[in-house]
Amino acid sequence: MSCSFCHRANHPCIMDPVKAPSCSERVRRKGRCDGVDVGNKLTATIREIRRLEDEEGRLTKRALEVQKQVLELQQKLHKQKKQDSLFRQCRSFHSKDSLTVNPSEKPLG
Numbered sequence: 165m166s167c168s169f170c171h172r173a174n175h176p177c178i179m180d181p182v183k184a185p186s187c188s189e190r191v192r193r194k195g196r197c198d199g200v201d202v203g204n205k206l207t208a209t210i211r212e213i214r215r216l217e218d219e220e221g222r223l224t225k226r227a228l229e230v231q232k233q234v235l236e237l238q239q240k241l242h243k244q245k246k247q248d249s250l251f252r253q254c255r256s257f258h259s260k261d262s263l264t265v266n267p268s269e270k271p272l273g
């Protein structure tokens with residue numbers, strides 16, 4: 165794996181950890197080489213990406229479950245409101261009916 169300097173400069177990154185902790189190009193230019201860490205960092209990054217993808221999958225699944233629950237509750241609420249409305253209409257109808265005076269009945273007294 166090339167160090168970031170060689171990668172950007174499109175140089176071949178040749179390392180010999182026994183001779184130096186830097187690649188030949190960075191030794192020649194007397195700069196710090198990050199080539200040794202690139203492999204470890206890449207592995208860690210790939211591992212983190214997979215972990216985040218797994219978490220995204222779990223969260224997406226959970227979001228769908230919650231959406232389903234919300235939809236069920238909305239349907240339940242809608243049904244309950246409809247029943248309440250019918251109940252109120254029915255009660256209103258009966259209370260008006262009981263107040264209606266039958267013309268054939270004579271008032272008491």
Ligand SMILES: [Zn+2]
Binds near residue numbers: 168170176199
């Ligand atoms: Zn290099």
